[in-house]
Amino acid sequence: MSTTTTLITGIGSLVTNDPGQGAGPLGLLTDAAVVVDGGTVAWVGPAADAPAADERFDAGGRALLPGFVDSHAHLVFAGDRTAEFNARMSGQAYSAGGIRTTVAATRAASDAELEANLARFVREAVRQGTTTIECKSGYGLTVEDEARALRIAAGYTPETTYLGAHVVAPEYAEDPAGYVELVTGEMLDACAPHARWVDVFCEKGAFDGEQARAVLMAGIEKGLTPRVHANQLTYGPGVQLAVELGAASADHCTHLTDEDVAALAGSATVATLLPGAEFSTRAEYPSGRRLLDAGAVVALSTDCNPGSSFTSSMAFCVAVAVREMGMTPDEAVWAATAGGARALRRGDVGTVAVGSRADLLLLDAPSHVHLAYRPGVPLTAAVWRAGVREV
Numbered sequence: 001m002s003t004t005t006t007l008i009t010g011i012g013s014l015v016t017n018d019p020g021q022g023a024g025p026l027g028l029l030t031d032a033a034v035v036v037d038g039g040t041v042a043w044v045g046p047a048a049d050a051p052a053a054d055e056r057f058d059a060g061g062r063a064l065l066p067g068f069v070d071s072h073a074h075l076v077f078a079g080d081r082t083a084e085f086n087a088r089m090s091g092q093a094y095s096a097g098g099i100r101t102t103v104a105a106t107r108a109a110s111d112a113e114l115e116a117n118l119a120r121f122v123r124e125a126v127r128q129g130t131t132t133i134e135c136k137s138g139y140g141l142t143v144e145d146e147a148r149a150l151r152i153a154a155g156y157t158p159e160t161t162y163l164g165a166h167v168v169a170p171e172y173a174e175d176p177a178g179y180v181e182l183v184t185g186e187m188l189d190a191c192a193p194h195a196r197w198v199d200v201f202c203e204k205g206a207f208d209g210e211q212a213r214a215v216l217m218a219g220i221e222k223g224l225t226p227r228v229h230a231n232q233l234t235y236g237p238g239v240q241l242a243v244e245l246g247a248a249s250a251d252h253c254t255h256l257t258d259e260d261v262a263a264l265a266g267s268a269t270v271a272t273l274l275p276g277a278e279f280s281t282r283a284e285y286p287s288g289r290r291l292l293d294a295g296a297v298v299a300l301s302t303d304c305n306p307g308s309s310f311t312s313s314m315a316f317c318v319a320v321a322v323r324e325m326g327m328t329p330d331e332a333v334w335a336a337t338a339g340g341a342r343a344l345r346r347g348d349v350g351t352v353a354v355g356s357r358a359d360l361l362l363l364d365a366p367s368h369v370h371l372a373y374r375p376g377v378p379l380t381a382a383v384w385r386a387g388v389r390e391v
């Protein structure tokens with residue numbers, strides 16, 4: 001079957017994330033071109049050597065990079081928590097319990113409302129250069145509400161995560177063991193067909209190490225792959241558990257002991273940092289530097305959710321990681337693209353290489369460094385998802 005080929009030429013600076021193709025870990029090329037064939041990258045190299053194609057797009061000397069891979073987001077919900085944010089910024093502390101506010105609103109919403117919200121947030125993310133996004137359940141906390149969240153999410157992304165163990169459902173406040181039984185039993189059975197991943201919020205006020213282990217083990221038995229909300233608000237067993245069970249990612253990693261850092265560095269578990277959460281809860285940032293220096297693989301993600309991090313901007317996360325978390329611009333951009341792909345165990349996204357999915361972000365800037373250098377500025381010039389121009 002023949003497809004239309006498009007030559008994107010005049011790329012002033014191309015981030016390939018393929019060290020075999022260019023300079024440094026980002027595999028940087030200057031004066032580059034890319035040929036897209038259907039949904040796939042068919043050729044990458046110097047503009048002067050580019051082959052002919054059906055169509056031609058002139059990047060005008062601007063920077064092209066792989067679309068952002070946002071490996072951690074909570075987008076199936078209803079309601080609004082402006083008042084809670086406002087109160088917190090006026091001096092109140094953050095605790096995991098605020099999730100229950102969104103649970104009540106989400107349960108009360110129709111399928112159509114939830115889907116309209118999700119579609120709006122996915123579109124919002126694409127407009128900012130995100131071409132792969134993960135989406136968790138976790139605001140239903142009943143068998144039916146968790147299953148419908150994942151059913152709806154699966155219409156928008158293959159990266160769906162069962163997070164029935166977000167917090168203990170209000171009905172089980174006096175019986176957390178009974179809730180874990182539900183999450184590992186009937187709820188899991190209803191959700192597993194719509195999910196790729198299983199996740200748990202391992203934290204004081206949510207689920208302890210033993211409960212988290214039970215949730216993840218049950219998911220693994222159903223064919224799901226684990227990822228863990230770990231060590232966000234306090235030190236705890238989440239990171240060690242994630243590494244022990246071969247989780248794709250330990251997310252947050254804000255409070256880490258030296259042993260936690262060493263465990264991540266010696267494992268295939270990605271440390272996914274979510275600076276939007278610390279920003280929005282006025283908390284201490286995780287150290288990207290410490291993890292990178294130890295040899296851990298680091299991803300950056302938005303944690304987009306209505307309570308603790310209501311941003312869908314990967315560019316914002318890159319800027320904060322550079323300014324506040326000791327990461328260089330190159331490291332932060334890698335973490336927001338290739339790092340996210342690792343956290344989702346995806347080989348087809350997060351790079352611009354022959355055979356990879358044609359998920360591309362063109363910046364209104366000459367270099368990817370501008371993502372940190374020009375914080376808060378909308379730099380998206382064009383976005384292609386699987387070769388289709390969407391912005």
Ligand SMILES: [Zn+2]
Binds near residue numbers: 072073074229303305
């Ligand atoms: Zn989260």
